[in-house]
Amino acid sequence: MKLSFTRSCCPFNFSTSFKRSLCANLHWPVFSSLVSSRPTSLKPQTPLFLRPAMHSAPVSDLRKWRDWAKNLASSVGTTFLDLDNGPDSSLLCRELKWLMEDAIEDHSLFFQMGIEHDHTNVRLRAGIEELYNMWKQRIEERRPFQYIVGCEHWRDLVLSVQEGVLIPRPETELIVDLVADVVSENEGLKEGLWADLGTGSGALAIGIGRILGSHGAVIATDLSPISLSVAAFNLQRYGLQDTVELRQGSWFKPLKDVEGKLAGIVSNPPYIPMENISGLQAEVGRHEPRLALDGGPSGMDDLFHLCNGAASMLKPSGFFIFEVWIL
């Protein structure tokens, strides 16, 4: 199994399977700005590429660092791949290139510089010592690349991420495509209220918020305060504070006031069976938040909860799209 894509992503149509009382008229409160539940004490970290270029180093030092980092990456070979499906050296080398893109203010210039520029100083967004540390963490601790640079490129977005927040996966990009498809065929869904449950970095909420445009609204929930503060940072960067409202709490709990009013629900809930957590790829198992991964003994605990609750949260003909990956 290399190329095929085996996630079942299920758009359910609840209107036929559940008897509902007449739909309440569509009026939910207008959501504006961030809600008070946003914790103020947690200040999200700034991704490397957005930090000011306050450091500098001579080209020769930077090149020395790069050669060292490249060597370290090459020495990995397929060790991680064989061990737990981790990255091989060619992937690590690509990550190294991206790290340089994020860390060096004028990276395209650096890539062209020859030996005659050895003494030229290059402006950096992280000190050279920090760069050594970052790469050591990447290789020796298997710290995810996205936590090191503090961002993940996802769809056409660059999302801030940090420890405590699940790094959005490429597969999850498809949920946004699915929403785009259903919304394009149904104006009512486009102007309706959507919910992203367990939003993490806010990826799905932002992706959907951008599709809905000015008419729609999204409520994004998460139990984790760190996630909410990171999601708030990301919303701000994409100017979606007025479209996406953040609420803290578990699954449907913060959504009592919109029961039966949701046009659509999306979620990427934890779905890894508890007993598999210890055997996960090191980047995931050792560094990503268990809260976002552990789906209980069967892996399905949260999914069942969501499926049960979705029926009463959605209005007739509403959509529920979730991600699950069964091994």
Add this chain to the structure above:
Amino acid sequence: MHAGKISREHGSLMGKMKEVRAFERELLEHIDMFKLAREEDDAEMESESLKALLRMRRNSKEKELQALLSGELDSCSCYIEVQAGAGGTESMDWAAMVMQMYKLWAQRNGYKVTVVDEMPGEIAGIKRATIKVDGEYTFGYAKAEVGVHRLVRISPFDSNKRRHTSFAAVAVIPILGDESSHVQINETDLRIERFRAGGAGGQHVNTTESAIRIVHIPTGVSATCQNERSQHQNKASAMAVLQSRLDQLEMARQAQMNAQHTQSLTDITWGSQIRSYVLHPYRMVKDLRTNYEVSDPDSVLGGDLDGFILSYLSAFLDKDEGDR
């Protein structure tokens, strides 16, 4: 109708000839002036006529380029693709050198280079790679590079220090600027493959690998991209490459344009050698089409290709005219 067309063409050609004659006359006048100034020791006049001559030289260079790059697609940006020939690591290393040569050439000329697809070799070099070169007339110039490039050197991968010959094939695809001329691609004709190691995905795996391969089922044409940082963007890049490949295929089919313009990588026969790079036992780069040669391979591999390209374009132009 036809007579009118001929007469218009005649008029345009006469106009051009008149321009050339006037240019020639002006040139001779300035030369005479310059000689006179020398004889009479008139520094002011000398510098003035020198300036005029320099201006004329610039002017003629521009005119020459205009004549060389008058093809319909010449002003387009393009993709350059390099593929290693048989011979394993040795050729893959050579393919990487050729690709580097084009990257440096593009940089020298102020073009923007983006790596779209790169398949590294196991030990060194690349199996194949695609770069996008953005800039005016990049296709017009780069099309001169289509064909097989041959390298002779002492192999750095051979412990016995033997001489090796390696090959790399180069293809150049124009990127049509005009949206309306694009081939329509049917979404249902596409198979989109996402690369994932092993069977797991989703939350189980955290990888920055988000390669995409798109296959156009009716033609079998495909495109791969893995250098962007999100799957979404890899898909967009791969789609753009696929679009250009299909456009090129369509152009070849419809207009049966000049073979050089439209050959894709797979069509290049390994016999169509265009240039030879010898690092040992002597040092020389020689174009087999024009016999243009340079004795400093390092400068050529460092991206100094303009001599080769211009000599090819002008030879091609002359041949083109001769064919009519």
